[in-house]
Amino acid sequence: MFKYRRRVEFAETDMAGIVHFAMFFRYMEEAEHALWRAAGLTIASPAETIGWPRVSAAFDYRAPLHFQDEFEVTVEIAGVSRRTIDYAFTVTRDARTIGRGSITTASVSKSPGEPMKSVALPPDVVARLRTVLDA
Amino acid sequence: MFKYRRRVEFAETDMAGIVHFAMFFRYMEEAEHALWRAAGLTIASPAETIGWPRVSAAFDYRAPLHFQDEFEVTVEIAGVSRRTIDYAFTVTRDARTIGRGSITTASVSKSPGEPMKSVALPPDVVARLRTVLDA
Amino acid sequence: MFKYRRRVEFAETDMAGIVHFAMFFRYMEEAEHALWRAAGLTIASPAETIGWPRVSAAFDYRAPLHFQDEFEVTVEIAGVSRRTIDYAFTVTRDARTIGRGSITTASVSKSPGEPMKSVALPPDVVARLRTVLDA
Amino acid sequence: MFKYRRRVEFAETDMAGIVHFAMFFRYMEEAEHALWRAAGLTIASPAETIGWPRVSAAFDYRAPLHFQDEFEVTVEIAGVSRRTIDYAFTVTRDARTIGRGSITTASVSKSPGEPMKSVALPPDVVARLRTVLDA
Numbered sequence: 135m136f137k138y139r140r141r142v143e144f145a146e147t148d149m150a151g152i153v154h155f156a157m158f159f160r161y162m163e164e165a166e167h168a169l170w171r172a173a174g175l176t177i178a179s180p181a182e183t184i185g186w187p188r189v190s191a192a193f194d195y196r197a198p199l200h201f202q203d204e205f206e207v208t209v210e211i212a213g214v215s216r217r218t219i220d221y222a223f224t225v226t227r228d229a230r231t232i233g234r235g236s237i238t239t240a241s242v243s244k245s246p247g248e249p250m251k252s253v254a255l256p257p258d259v260v261a262r263l264r265t266v267l268d269a
Numbered sequence: 270m271f272k273y274r275r276r277v278e279f280a281e282t283d284m285a286g287i288v289h290f291a292m293f294f295r296y297m298e299e300a301e302h303a304l305w306r307a308a309g310l311t312i313a314s315p316a317e318t319i320g321w322p323r324v325s326a327a328f329d330y331r332a333p334l335h336f337q338d339e340f341e342v343t344v345e346i347a348g349v350s351r352r353t354i355d356y357a358f359t360v361t362r363d364a365r366t367i368g369r370g371s372i373t374t375a376s377v378s379k380s381p382g383e384p385m386k387s388v389a390l391p392p393d394v395v396a397r398l399r400t401v402l403d404a
Numbered sequence: 405m406f407k408y409r410r411r412v413e414f415a416e417t418d419m420a421g422i423v424h425f426a427m428f429f430r431y432m433e434e435a436e437h438a439l440w441r442a443a444g445l446t447i448a449s450p451a452e453t454i455g456w457p458r459v460s461a462a463f464d465y466r467a468p469l470h471f472q473d474e475f476e477v478t479v480e481i482a483g484v485s486r487r488t489i490d491y492a493f494t495v496t497r498d499a500r501t502i503g504r505g506s507i508t509t510a511s512v513s514k515s516p517g518e519p520m521k522s523v524a525l526p527p528d529v530v531a532r533l534r535t536v537l538d539a
Numbered sequence: 540m541f542k543y544r545r546r547v548e549f550a551e552t553d554m555a556g557i558v559h560f561a562m563f564f565r566y567m568e569e570a571e572h573a574l575w576r577a578a579g580l581t582i583a584s585p586a587e588t589i590g591w592p593r594v595s596a597a598f599d600y601r602a603p604l605h606f607q608d609e610f611e612v613t614v615e616i617a618g619v620s621r622r623t624i625d626y627a628f629t630v631t632r633d634a635r636t637i638g639r640g641s642i643t644t645a646s647v648s649k650s651p652g653e654p655m656k657s658v659a660l661p662p663d664v665v666a667r668l669r670t671v672l673d674a
Protein backbone atom coordinates (compact mmCIF):
# COMPACT_ATOMS: atom_id res chain seq x y z
CA MET A 135 0.00 0.00 0.00
CA PHE A 136 1.31 3.44 -0.92
CA LYS A 137 -0.11 6.74 0.30
CA TYR A 138 -0.03 10.03 -1.60
CA ARG A 139 -1.08 13.25 0.11
CA ARG A 140 -2.51 16.26 -1.66
CA ARG A 141 -4.47 19.45 -1.06
CA VAL A 142 -7.40 20.62 -3.22
CA GLU A 143 -6.50 23.67 -5.31
CA PHE A 144 -9.00 26.39 -6.23
CA ALA A 145 -8.93 25.70 -9.98
CA GLU A 146 -9.97 22.11 -9.27
CA THR A 147 -13.36 23.19 -7.93
CA ASP A 148 -16.40 23.93 -10.08
CA MET A 149 -19.44 26.16 -9.68
CA ALA A 150 -21.11 23.51 -7.51
CA GLY A 151 -18.45 24.41 -4.92
CA ILE A 152 -16.80 20.98 -4.93
CA VAL A 153 -13.96 19.28 -6.77
CA HIS A 154 -15.00 18.52 -10.35
CA PHE A 155 -15.61 14.79 -10.80
CA ALA A 156 -13.04 14.42 -13.61
CA MET A 157 -10.26 15.67 -11.29
CA PHE A 158 -10.32 12.38 -9.36
CA PHE A 159 -8.80 10.68 -12.40
CA ARG A 160 -5.91 13.12 -12.21
CA TYR A 161 -5.56 12.50 -8.48
CA MET A 162 -5.36 8.74 -9.08
CA GLU A 163 -2.72 9.28 -11.76
CA GLU A 164 -0.67 11.55 -9.51
CA ALA A 165 -0.68 8.85 -6.82
CA GLU A 166 0.35 6.21 -9.38
CA HIS A 167 3.27 8.35 -10.57
CA ALA A 168 4.33 9.06 -6.98
CA LEU A 169 4.40 5.29 -6.42
CA TRP A 170 6.60 4.85 -9.49
CA ARG A 171 8.99 7.54 -8.24
CA ALA A 172 9.12 5.85 -4.81
CA ALA A 173 10.14 2.70 -6.69
CA GLY A 174 12.87 4.55 -8.58
CA LEU A 175 10.87 4.33 -11.81
CA THR A 176 9.30 6.84 -14.18
CA ILE A 177 6.40 6.29 -16.56
CA ALA A 178 7.92 8.74 -19.05
CA SER A 179 11.49 9.56 -19.94
CA PRO A 180 13.08 10.80 -23.16
CA ALA A 181 15.00 7.53 -23.60
CA GLU A 182 11.91 5.43 -22.87
CA THR A 183 10.50 3.35 -25.70
CA ILE A 184 7.71 1.93 -23.54
CA GLY A 185 4.49 3.90 -23.01
CA TRP A 186 1.65 3.31 -20.54
CA PRO A 187 -1.73 4.20 -22.06
CA ARG A 188 -4.91 3.52 -20.11
CA VAL A 189 -7.18 0.58 -20.92
CA SER A 190 -9.91 1.62 -18.50
CA ALA A 191 -10.56 3.94 -15.59
CA ALA A 192 -13.44 4.18 -13.12
CA PHE A 193 -14.37 6.01 -9.93
CA ASP A 194 -17.20 5.70 -7.39
CA TYR A 195 -17.99 8.91 -5.51
CA ARG A 196 -19.11 8.79 -1.85
CA ALA A 197 -18.54 12.32 -0.55
CA PRO A 198 -17.29 15.55 -2.11
CA LEU A 199 -13.95 17.28 -1.62
CA HIS A 200 -13.80 21.05 -1.11
CA PHE A 201 -11.23 23.81 -1.65
CA GLN A 202 -8.13 23.34 0.50
CA ASP A 203 -9.20 19.94 1.81
CA GLU A 204 -6.19 17.77 2.57
CA PHE A 205 -6.77 14.25 1.35
CA GLU A 206 -4.95 10.99 0.84
CA VAL A 207 -4.90 8.63 -2.13
CA THR A 208 -4.02 5.03 -1.33
CA VAL A 209 -2.69 2.93 -4.23
CA GLU A 210 -2.59 -0.84 -4.46
CA ILE A 211 -1.95 -3.26 -7.31
CA ALA A 212 -5.18 -5.22 -7.68
CA GLY A 213 -3.92 -7.47 -10.45
CA VAL A 214 -1.30 -7.97 -13.13
CA SER A 215 -1.57 -9.67 -16.51
CA ARG A 216 1.14 -10.20 -19.10
CA ARG A 217 0.58 -6.74 -20.60
CA THR A 218 -1.44 -4.79 -18.04
CA ILE A 219 -1.40 -3.54 -14.45
CA ASP A 220 -4.67 -3.01 -12.51
CA TYR A 221 -4.43 -0.36 -9.81
CA ALA A 222 -7.00 0.15 -7.05
CA PHE A 223 -7.28 3.55 -5.35
CA THR A 224 -9.05 4.84 -2.25
CA VAL A 225 -9.40 8.56 -1.61
CA THR A 226 -9.91 9.55 2.04
CA ARG A 227 -10.12 12.79 4.00
CA ASP A 228 -9.42 12.31 7.70
CA ALA A 229 -11.15 9.02 8.48
CA ARG A 230 -13.78 9.45 5.77
CA THR A 231 -13.90 7.64 2.43
CA ILE A 232 -14.36 10.12 -0.39
CA GLY A 233 -14.38 7.49 -3.11
CA ARG A 234 -12.76 4.44 -4.68
CA GLY A 235 -11.41 3.99 -8.17
CA SER A 236 -9.41 1.83 -10.52
CA ILE A 237 -7.15 2.24 -13.51
CA THR A 238 -5.91 -0.46 -15.86
CA THR A 239 -2.85 0.51 -17.82
CA ALA A 240 -1.07 -1.37 -20.61
CA SER A 241 2.56 -1.34 -21.69
CA VAL A 242 3.11 -0.50 -25.34
CA SER A 243 6.14 0.08 -27.48
CA LYS A 244 6.24 3.49 -29.10
CA SER A 245 8.19 4.74 -32.07
CA PRO A 246 7.74 8.32 -33.33
CA GLY A 247 5.08 8.46 -36.05
CA GLU A 248 3.92 4.87 -35.60
CA PRO A 249 0.84 3.49 -33.82
CA MET A 250 1.40 2.14 -30.29
CA LYS A 251 1.87 -1.66 -30.09
CA SER A 252 0.99 -3.66 -26.99
CA VAL A 253 4.02 -5.47 -25.47
CA ALA A 254 4.77 -7.57 -22.38
CA LEU A 255 5.38 -5.64 -19.15
CA PRO A 256 9.07 -4.88 -18.62
CA PRO A 257 10.21 -7.67 -16.23
CA ASP A 258 11.28 -5.60 -13.24
CA VAL A 259 8.53 -2.95 -13.08
CA VAL A 260 5.93 -4.88 -11.09
CA ALA A 261 8.60 -6.33 -8.78
CA ARG A 262 9.90 -2.86 -7.96
CA LEU A 263 6.41 -1.43 -7.43
CA ARG A 264 5.58 -4.34 -5.10
CA THR A 265 8.70 -3.65 -3.06
CA VAL A 266 7.30 -0.22 -2.25
CA LEU A 267 3.73 -1.47 -1.76
CA ASP A 268 4.84 -4.25 0.61
CA ALA A 269 7.22 -2.09 2.65
CA MET B 270 -29.57 8.91 -29.14
CA PHE B 271 -27.93 12.34 -29.10
CA LYS B 272 -24.72 13.30 -30.86
CA TYR B 273 -22.25 15.95 -29.72
CA ARG B 274 -19.36 16.99 -31.97
CA ARG B 275 -16.05 18.35 -30.75
CA ARG B 276 -12.47 18.96 -31.84
CA VAL B 277 -9.41 18.13 -29.72
CA GLU B 278 -7.68 21.24 -28.42
CA PHE B 279 -3.91 21.47 -27.87
CA ALA B 280 -4.12 21.86 -24.08
CA GLU B 281 -6.02 18.57 -23.92
CA THR B 282 -3.00 16.58 -25.15
CA ASP B 283 -0.18 15.36 -22.93
CA MET B 284 3.51 14.60 -23.52
CA ALA B 285 2.56 11.19 -24.90
CA GLY B 286 1.13 13.14 -27.86
CA ILE B 287 -2.46 12.02 -27.27
CA VAL B 288 -5.50 13.30 -25.37
CA HIS B 289 -4.99 12.81 -21.63
CA PHE B 290 -7.20 9.98 -20.36
CA ALA B 291 -8.98 12.17 -17.77
CA MET B 292 -10.24 14.48 -20.56
CA PHE B 293 -12.72 11.83 -21.73
CA PHE B 294 -14.71 12.42 -18.54
CA ARG B 295 -14.99 16.08 -19.52
CA TYR B 296 -16.01 15.12 -23.04
CA MET B 297 -18.77 12.89 -21.68
CA GLU B 298 -19.99 15.69 -19.42
CA GLU B 299 -20.00 18.19 -22.29
CA ALA B 300 -22.16 15.79 -24.31
CA GLU B 301 -24.53 15.32 -21.35
CA HIS B 302 -24.92 19.08 -20.92
CA ALA B 303 -25.47 19.55 -24.66
CA LEU B 304 -28.27 16.97 -24.41
CA TRP B 305 -29.83 18.91 -21.53
CA ARG B 306 -29.68 22.12 -23.53
CA ALA B 307 -31.29 20.37 -26.51
CA ALA B 308 -34.09 19.38 -24.12
CA GLY B 309 -34.48 22.97 -22.92
CA LEU B 310 -32.96 22.08 -19.55
CA THR B 311 -29.87 23.13 -17.64
CA ILE B 312 -28.01 21.21 -14.94
CA ALA B 313 -27.11 24.45 -13.20
CA SER B 314 -28.91 27.73 -12.85
CA PRO B 315 -28.85 30.39 -10.12
CA ALA B 316 -32.46 29.66 -9.16
CA GLU B 317 -31.87 25.92 -9.13
CA THR B 318 -32.12 24.12 -5.80
CA ILE B 319 -31.40 20.71 -7.35
CA GLY B 320 -27.81 19.62 -7.99
CA TRP B 321 -26.47 16.68 -10.01
CA PRO B 322 -23.36 15.18 -8.41
CA ARG B 323 -21.82 12.04 -9.87
CA VAL B 324 -22.27 8.65 -8.25
CA SER B 325 -19.84 6.87 -10.57
CA ALA B 326 -18.01 7.33 -13.85
CA ALA B 327 -16.05 4.92 -16.04
CA PHE B 328 -14.39 4.81 -19.44
CA ASP B 329 -12.86 2.04 -21.60
CA TYR B 330 -10.21 3.23 -24.04
CA ARG B 331 -9.85 1.58 -27.48
CA ALA B 332 -7.84 4.06 -29.53
CA PRO B 333 -6.26 7.43 -28.82
CA LEU B 334 -7.38 10.87 -29.98
CA HIS B 335 -4.85 13.39 -31.27
CA PHE B 336 -4.62 17.18 -31.58
CA GLN B 337 -7.30 18.63 -33.85
CA ASP B 338 -9.10 15.31 -34.30
CA GLU B 339 -12.81 15.85 -34.84
CA PHE B 340 -14.81 13.34 -32.86
CA GLU B 341 -18.36 12.56 -31.83
CA VAL B 342 -19.79 11.66 -28.44
CA THR B 343 -23.06 9.70 -28.54
CA VAL B 344 -25.22 9.86 -25.40
CA GLU B 345 -27.96 7.47 -24.37
CA ILE B 346 -29.87 6.91 -21.14
CA ALA B 347 -28.98 3.37 -20.08
CA GLY B 348 -31.22 3.37 -17.04
CA VAL B 349 -33.16 5.45 -14.55
CA SER B 350 -33.87 4.85 -10.86
CA ARG B 351 -35.90 6.97 -8.47
CA ARG B 352 -32.92 9.22 -7.71
CA THR B 353 -30.33 8.53 -10.42
CA ILE B 354 -29.80 8.63 -14.19
CA ASP B 355 -27.34 6.25 -15.90
CA TYR B 356 -25.86 7.60 -19.11
CA ALA B 357 -23.95 5.54 -21.68
CA PHE B 358 -21.49 7.24 -24.02
CA THR B 359 -19.61 6.20 -27.14
CA VAL B 360 -16.76 8.29 -28.53
CA THR B 361 -16.04 7.81 -32.24
CA ARG B 362 -13.76 9.40 -34.83
CA ASP B 363 -14.91 8.79 -38.37
CA ALA B 364 -16.14 5.20 -38.30
CA ARG B 365 -13.75 4.18 -35.51
CA THR B 366 -14.67 3.59 -31.86
CA ILE B 367 -12.33 5.55 -29.61
CA GLY B 368 -13.95 4.35 -26.39
CA ARG B 369 -17.11 3.79 -24.37
CA GLY B 370 -18.04 5.19 -21.00
CA SER B 371 -20.76 5.68 -18.43
CA ILE B 372 -21.78 8.20 -15.82
CA THR B 373 -24.35 7.77 -13.06
CA THR B 374 -25.61 11.02 -11.64
CA ALA B 375 -27.94 11.63 -8.68
CA SER B 376 -30.32 14.46 -7.98
CA VAL B 377 -29.76 16.20 -4.66
CA SER B 378 -31.27 19.21 -2.96
CA LYS B 379 -28.75 21.88 -2.13
CA SER B 380 -28.91 24.76 0.31
CA PRO B 381 -25.93 27.07 0.80
CA GLY B 382 -23.71 25.85 3.65
CA GLU B 383 -25.53 22.55 4.10
CA PRO B 384 -24.55 19.04 2.94
CA MET B 385 -26.25 17.79 -0.24
CA LYS B 386 -29.31 15.54 0.33
CA SER B 387 -30.41 12.92 -2.18
CA VAL B 388 -33.94 13.56 -3.56
CA ALA B 389 -36.24 12.03 -6.17
CA LEU B 390 -35.60 13.05 -9.80
CA PRO B 391 -37.66 16.08 -10.81
CA PRO B 392 -40.66 14.53 -12.66
CA ASP B 393 -40.19 16.03 -16.11
CA VAL B 394 -36.41 15.82 -16.56
CA VAL B 395 -36.16 12.26 -17.86
CA ALA B 396 -39.26 12.70 -20.03
CA ARG B 397 -37.76 15.77 -21.68
CA LEU B 398 -34.37 14.12 -22.19
CA ARG B 399 -36.07 11.09 -23.76
CA THR B 400 -37.94 13.35 -26.17
CA VAL B 401 -34.58 14.46 -27.57
CA LEU B 402 -33.04 10.98 -27.45
CA ASP B 403 -36.02 9.40 -29.27
CA ALA B 404 -36.29 12.13 -31.91
CA MET C 405 -9.63 39.91 -37.88
CA PHE C 406 -10.68 36.36 -37.15
CA LYS C 407 -13.55 35.31 -34.90
CA TYR C 408 -13.76 32.10 -32.89
CA ARG C 409 -16.98 31.12 -31.13
CA ARG C 410 -17.18 28.99 -28.00
CA ARG C 411 -19.51 28.06 -25.16
CA VAL C 412 -18.42 27.87 -21.50
CA GLU C 413 -18.30 24.29 -20.23
CA PHE C 414 -19.10 23.31 -16.63
CA ALA C 415 -15.58 22.10 -15.80
CA GLU C 416 -14.24 25.54 -16.75
CA THR C 417 -16.06 27.22 -13.86
CA ASP C 418 -14.74 27.39 -10.31
CA MET C 419 -16.39 27.64 -6.88
CA ALA C 420 -16.80 31.40 -7.37
CA GLY C 421 -19.39 30.46 -10.03
CA ILE C 422 -17.46 32.00 -12.92
CA VAL C 423 -14.90 30.84 -15.48
CA HIS C 424 -11.52 30.36 -13.80
CA PHE C 425 -9.11 33.13 -14.81
CA ALA C 426 -6.49 30.74 -16.22
CA MET C 427 -9.04 29.39 -18.73
CA PHE C 428 -8.85 32.60 -20.76
CA PHE C 429 -5.33 31.62 -21.82
CA ARG C 430 -6.75 28.39 -23.22
CA TYR C 431 -9.52 30.30 -24.96
CA MET C 432 -6.95 32.58 -26.61
CA GLU C 433 -4.92 29.58 -27.73
CA GLU C 434 -7.99 27.85 -29.15
CA ALA C 435 -8.74 30.97 -31.21
CA GLU C 436 -5.15 31.13 -32.42
CA HIS C 437 -5.24 27.50 -33.54
CA ALA C 438 -8.59 28.01 -35.26
CA LEU C 439 -7.00 30.90 -37.17
CA TRP C 440 -4.13 28.64 -38.22
CA ARG C 441 -6.57 25.99 -39.42
CA ALA C 442 -8.50 28.64 -41.37
CA ALA C 443 -5.19 29.49 -43.05
CA GLY C 444 -4.53 25.86 -43.92
CA LEU C 445 -1.78 25.66 -41.29
CA THR C 446 -1.22 23.68 -38.11
CA ILE C 447 0.99 24.58 -35.17
CA ALA C 448 1.77 20.92 -34.56
CA SER C 449 2.15 17.98 -36.87
CA PRO C 450 4.25 14.82 -36.67
CA ALA C 451 6.44 15.90 -39.58
CA GLU C 452 6.87 19.40 -38.16
CA THR C 453 10.35 20.40 -37.00
CA ILE C 454 9.25 23.90 -35.98
CA GLY C 455 7.64 24.49 -32.58
CA TRP C 456 5.81 27.53 -31.25
CA PRO C 457 6.50 28.08 -27.54
CA ARG C 458 5.16 31.17 -25.80
CA VAL C 459 7.37 34.13 -24.95
CA SER C 460 4.70 35.95 -22.96
CA ALA C 461 0.98 35.97 -22.31
CA ALA C 462 -1.32 38.46 -20.58
CA PHE C 463 -5.00 39.07 -20.01
CA ASP C 464 -7.06 41.97 -18.58
CA TYR C 465 -10.40 40.96 -17.11
CA ARG C 466 -13.43 43.26 -17.39
CA ALA C 467 -16.43 41.05 -16.70
CA PRO C 468 -16.87 37.37 -15.82
CA LEU C 469 -18.12 34.54 -18.02
CA HIS C 470 -20.60 32.00 -16.61
CA PHE C 471 -21.59 28.41 -17.38
CA GLN C 472 -23.04 27.99 -20.87
CA ASP C 473 -22.31 31.58 -21.90
CA GLU C 474 -21.67 31.81 -25.63
CA PHE C 475 -18.73 34.08 -26.32
CA GLU C 476 -16.47 35.18 -29.13
CA VAL C 477 -12.69 35.51 -29.26
CA THR C 478 -11.37 37.95 -31.85
CA VAL C 479 -7.76 37.43 -32.98
CA GLU C 480 -5.50 39.95 -34.67
CA ILE C 481 -1.78 40.05 -35.37
CA ALA C 482 -0.50 43.04 -33.41
CA GLY C 483 3.08 42.72 -34.59
CA VAL C 484 5.69 40.46 -36.14
CA SER C 485 9.44 40.32 -35.60
CA ARG C 486 11.99 38.05 -37.28
CA ARG C 487 11.34 35.25 -34.81
CA THR C 488 8.06 36.09 -33.05
CA ILE C 489 4.38 36.79 -33.68
CA ASP C 490 2.37 39.05 -31.33
CA TYR C 491 -1.33 38.24 -31.21
CA ALA C 492 -4.02 40.50 -29.72
CA PHE C 493 -7.29 38.99 -28.49
CA THR C 494 -10.65 40.40 -27.42
CA VAL C 495 -13.23 38.25 -25.68
CA THR C 496 -16.84 39.44 -25.98
CA ARG C 497 -20.26 38.12 -25.00
CA ASP C 498 -23.06 39.74 -26.97
CA ALA C 499 -21.98 43.37 -27.24
CA ARG C 500 -20.03 43.29 -23.98
CA THR C 501 -16.24 43.16 -23.62
CA ILE C 502 -15.25 40.39 -21.23
CA GLY C 503 -11.53 41.06 -21.51
CA ARG C 504 -8.50 41.65 -23.73
CA GLY C 505 -5.30 39.68 -23.95
CA SER C 506 -2.09 39.06 -25.83
CA ILE C 507 0.26 36.22 -26.59
CA THR C 508 3.74 36.42 -28.08
CA THR C 509 4.94 33.19 -29.59
CA ALA C 510 8.36 32.34 -31.03
CA SER C 511 9.35 29.86 -33.70
CA VAL C 512 11.95 27.32 -32.63
CA SER C 513 13.51 24.30 -34.22
CA LYS C 514 13.01 21.12 -32.29
CA SER C 515 14.86 17.83 -32.40
CA PRO C 516 13.96 14.99 -30.02
CA GLY C 517 16.06 15.14 -26.85
CA GLU C 518 17.64 18.51 -27.63
CA PRO C 519 16.80 21.97 -26.25
CA MET C 520 14.62 24.20 -28.45
CA LYS C 521 16.53 26.72 -30.60
CA SER C 522 15.01 30.00 -31.75
CA VAL C 523 14.79 30.30 -35.56
CA ALA C 524 13.39 32.75 -38.11
CA LEU C 525 9.65 32.49 -38.79
CA PRO C 526 8.89 30.18 -41.70
CA PRO C 527 8.44 32.59 -44.66
CA ASP C 528 4.83 31.88 -45.59
CA VAL C 529 3.20 31.56 -42.16
CA VAL C 530 2.49 35.22 -41.49
CA ALA C 531 1.43 35.83 -45.10
CA ARG C 532 -1.10 33.01 -44.90
CA LEU C 533 -2.43 34.13 -41.51
CA ARG C 534 -2.81 37.68 -42.86
CA THR C 535 -4.80 36.40 -45.83
CA VAL C 536 -7.40 35.09 -43.37
CA LEU C 537 -7.24 38.15 -41.10
CA ASP C 538 -7.68 40.56 -44.02
CA ALA C 539 -10.49 38.61 -45.68
CA MET D 540 9.02 36.78 0.12
CA PHE D 541 7.15 33.47 0.27
CA LYS D 542 8.21 30.25 -1.44
CA TYR D 543 5.89 27.53 -2.69
CA ARG D 544 7.27 24.21 -3.91
CA ARG D 545 5.62 21.98 -6.48
CA ARG D 546 6.30 19.10 -8.85
CA VAL D 547 5.07 18.98 -12.47
CA GLU D 548 2.33 16.40 -12.94
CA PHE D 549 1.86 14.42 -16.17
CA ALA D 550 -1.53 15.94 -17.04
CA GLU D 551 0.07 19.40 -16.97
CA THR D 552 2.28 18.61 -19.98
CA ASP D 553 1.16 18.91 -23.60
CA MET D 554 2.17 17.19 -26.82
CA ALA D 555 5.19 19.51 -27.11
CA GLY D 556 6.55 17.60 -24.10
CA ILE D 557 6.58 20.61 -21.77
CA VAL D 558 4.19 22.20 -19.27
CA HIS D 559 1.35 23.93 -21.11
CA PHE D 560 1.75 27.72 -20.93
CA ALA D 561 -1.65 28.29 -19.29
CA MET D 562 -0.62 26.10 -16.32
CA PHE D 563 1.72 28.81 -15.05
CA PHE D 564 -1.33 30.87 -14.12
CA ARG D 565 -2.51 28.00 -11.95
CA TYR D 566 0.93 27.67 -10.40
CA MET D 567 0.92 31.39 -9.52
CA GLU D 568 -2.53 31.05 -7.97
CA GLU D 569 -1.50 28.01 -5.95
CA ALA D 570 1.44 29.99 -4.54
CA GLU D 571 -0.84 32.93 -3.71
CA HIS D 572 -3.27 30.66 -1.86
CA ALA D 573 -0.41 28.97 0.01
CA LEU D 574 0.71 32.44 1.12
CA TRP D 575 -2.81 33.19 2.37
CA ARG D 576 -2.89 29.94 4.32
CA ALA D 577 0.52 30.73 5.83
CA ALA D 578 -1.02 34.03 6.98
CA GLY D 579 -4.00 32.24 8.52
CA LEU D 580 -6.30 33.52 5.76
CA THR D 581 -8.37 31.93 3.03
CA ILE D 582 -9.53 33.49 -0.21
CA ALA D 583 -12.74 31.46 -0.12
CA SER D 584 -14.89 30.23 2.72
CA PRO D 585 -18.61 29.50 2.96
CA ALA D 586 -19.14 32.44 5.37
CA GLU D 587 -17.09 34.79 3.21
CA THR D 588 -18.89 37.69 1.57
CA ILE D 589 -15.72 39.05 -0.06
CA GLY D 590 -14.48 37.60 -3.33
CA TRP D 591 -11.13 38.05 -5.09
CA PRO D 592 -11.55 38.15 -8.88
CA ARG D 593 -8.58 38.87 -11.11
CA VAL D 594 -8.08 42.26 -12.76
CA SER D 595 -5.11 41.16 -14.83
CA ALA D 596 -2.56 38.38 -15.12
CA ALA D 597 0.64 38.05 -17.13
CA PHE D 598 3.61 35.71 -17.49
CA ASP D 599 6.96 35.89 -19.30
CA TYR D 600 8.44 32.53 -20.23
CA ARG D 601 12.22 31.96 -20.16
CA ALA D 602 12.64 28.20 -20.09
CA PRO D 603 10.26 25.24 -20.13
CA LEU D 604 9.31 22.91 -17.29
CA HIS D 605 9.10 19.16 -17.89
CA PHE D 606 7.29 16.22 -16.30
CA GLN D 607 8.32 15.63 -12.69
CA ASP D 608 10.46 18.77 -12.51
CA GLU D 609 10.52 20.17 -8.99
CA PHE D 610 10.16 23.92 -9.06
CA GLU D 611 9.63 26.87 -6.75
CA VAL D 612 7.24 29.81 -7.05
CA THR D 613 8.29 32.93 -5.16
CA VAL D 614 5.50 35.38 -4.27
CA GLU D 615 5.88 39.04 -3.37
CA ILE D 616 3.43 41.90 -3.04
CA ALA D 617 4.50 44.40 -5.68
CA GLY D 618 1.87 46.99 -4.78
CA VAL D 619 -1.39 47.66 -3.02
CA SER D 620 -4.18 50.11 -3.87
CA ARG D 621 -7.40 50.75 -1.99
CA ARG D 622 -9.17 47.89 -3.76
CA THR D 623 -6.44 45.78 -5.33
CA ILE D 624 -3.33 43.74 -4.55
CA ASP D 625 -0.53 43.32 -7.12
CA TYR D 626 1.46 40.14 -6.74
CA ALA D 627 4.80 39.42 -8.43
CA PHE D 628 5.89 35.82 -9.00
CA THR D 629 9.13 34.15 -10.04
CA VAL D 630 9.25 30.50 -11.05
CA THR D 631 12.63 28.78 -10.68
CA ARG D 632 13.97 25.27 -11.07
CA ASP D 633 17.27 24.77 -9.23
CA ALA D 634 19.12 28.02 -9.84
CA ARG D 635 17.40 28.67 -13.17
CA THR D 636 14.66 31.21 -13.82
CA ILE D 637 11.77 29.56 -15.64
CA GLY D 638 9.69 32.73 -15.85
CA ARG D 639 8.22 35.73 -14.11
CA GLY D 640 4.60 36.76 -13.75
CA SER D 641 2.10 39.03 -12.08
CA ILE D 642 -1.50 38.95 -10.95
CA THR D 643 -3.65 41.88 -9.86
CA THR D 644 -6.65 40.88 -7.82
CA ALA D 645 -9.52 43.04 -6.54
CA SER D 646 -11.73 42.64 -3.51
CA VAL D 647 -15.45 42.56 -4.27
CA SER D 648 -18.54 41.99 -2.22
CA LYS D 649 -20.64 39.08 -3.40
CA SER D 650 -24.25 38.21 -2.78
CA PRO D 651 -25.85 35.16 -4.41
CA GLY D 652 -27.50 36.10 -7.72
CA GLU D 653 -26.11 39.63 -7.81
CA PRO D 654 -23.20 41.08 -9.80
CA MET D 655 -19.90 41.49 -7.93
CA LYS D 656 -19.24 44.97 -6.53
CA SER D 657 -15.74 46.33 -5.96
CA VAL D 658 -15.05 47.19 -2.29
CA ALA D 659 -12.10 48.38 -0.19
CA LEU D 660 -9.62 45.69 0.86
CA PRO D 661 -10.48 44.21 4.26
CA PRO D 662 -8.18 46.13 6.67
CA ASP D 663 -6.08 43.29 8.04
CA VAL D 664 -5.47 41.18 4.93
CA VAL D 665 -2.44 42.98 3.55
CA ALA D 666 -0.95 43.40 7.04
CA ARG D 667 -1.20 39.68 7.68
CA LEU D 668 0.22 38.77 4.26
CA ARG D 669 3.14 41.14 4.84
CA THR D 670 3.87 39.49 8.19
CA VAL D 671 4.54 36.26 6.31
CA LEU D 672 6.39 37.94 3.44
CA ASP D 673 8.69 39.87 5.81
CA ALA D 674 9.40 36.90 8.11
